[in-house]
Amino acid sequence: MSEYTDIHRVLLTYIRSCKYIYHHELLETFQTIYTNLSGESPHEEPLQQLNKYLADINSRISPHGFKIERKNNELTGELCYIFINTVGDDIIKQNTLYSPPELDTIKQIIDDIVEAPEYKFSLGKVNVQQKIANSLNKTLKEASNLVDRLIDDGWFEVTLDDRMTLSIKTIAELKDYLIDRHGSSTNEGKILICQQCKEIVTLGCKHEDYFFHFKCYDVYCRNNNIEPDQDFQRIGPENV
Ligand SMILES: [Zn+2]
Numbered sequence: 001m002s003e004y005t006d007i008h009r010v011l012l013t014y015i016r017s018c019k020y021i022y023h024h025e026l027l028e029t030f031q032t033i034y035t036n037l038s039g040e041s042p043h044e045e046p047l048q049q050l051n052k053y054l055a056d057i058n059s060r061i062s063p064h065g066f067k068i069e070r071k072n073n074e075l076t077g078e079l080c081y082i083f084i085n086t087v088g089d090d091i092i093k094q095n096t097l098y099s100p101p102e103l104d105t106i107k108q109i110i111d112d113i114v115e116a117p118e119y120k121f122s123l124g125k126v127n128v129q130q131k132i133a134n135s136l137n138k139t140l141k142e143a144s145n146l147v148d149r150l151i152d153d154g155w156f157e158v159t160l161d162d163r164m165t166l167s168i169k170t171i172a173e174l175k176d177y178l179i180d181r182h183g184s185s186t187n188e189g190k191i192l193i194c195q196q197c198k199e200i201v202t203l204g205c206k207h208e209d210y211f212f213h214f215k216c217y218d219v220y221c222r223n224n225n226i227e228p229d230q231d232f233q234r235i236g237p238e239n240v
Helices: 006-017 023-038 048-065 102-114 125-135 140-152 168-173 175-180 213-224
Strands: 066-072 079-085 154-158 163-166 205-209 210-213 233-234
Touching: 006 023, 006 048, 006 079, 023 048, 023 079, 048 066, 048 140, 066 168, 079 168, 102 125, 102 163, 102 175, 125 140, 125 163, 140 154, 168 175, 205 213, 210 213
Parallel strands: none
Antiparallel strands: 066 079, 154 163, 205 210, 205 233
């Protein structure tokens, strides 16, 4: 591994501080960090250089159970980078920011989102608050504060219609947990796997018996010389 420099450290700190970062943003920020700290512009192709820095950082942090993961945004298909925890078989349980009953609640919300009928992969925020108030014996105000905290901490995202969905970070971090717990669509389980990219689908479309991200469906049709079928079942909530 090449020398671990301030550029690595600042880059890692920046990525950790974001729930996720789009590729174009990270590339831009990387060039700024590089120029500010080294006093010169990147001397190679910036993307190549960024990838080298990320590889260095990943080999440095992976023994400690962390990773900078690459994952496509399910709606736009754009590449994102996410700092995730990779250690252990129960990442949720190891999280020390929450009490055990709160951690059980997080699991319950995740289960309910996965099990939402008609592939909605989402829950009304108000319903979640109500359920938490009941199960944890909290006031509605306290329950609402907890839900906001879970969203701020990056477990969930909220749609324009106030529906809670799994965040890109949760899907990346808990991929194995989700498939172990709910099974994958390749084995008639609840976690849907994209026919094209083989990643989890919580936002996309179902064509016949296959699941796709929207962009992946276009690619699949092009690759297989299929006329895109306008008749499909939506996966995930509207108005994301
Ligand atoms: Zn896909």
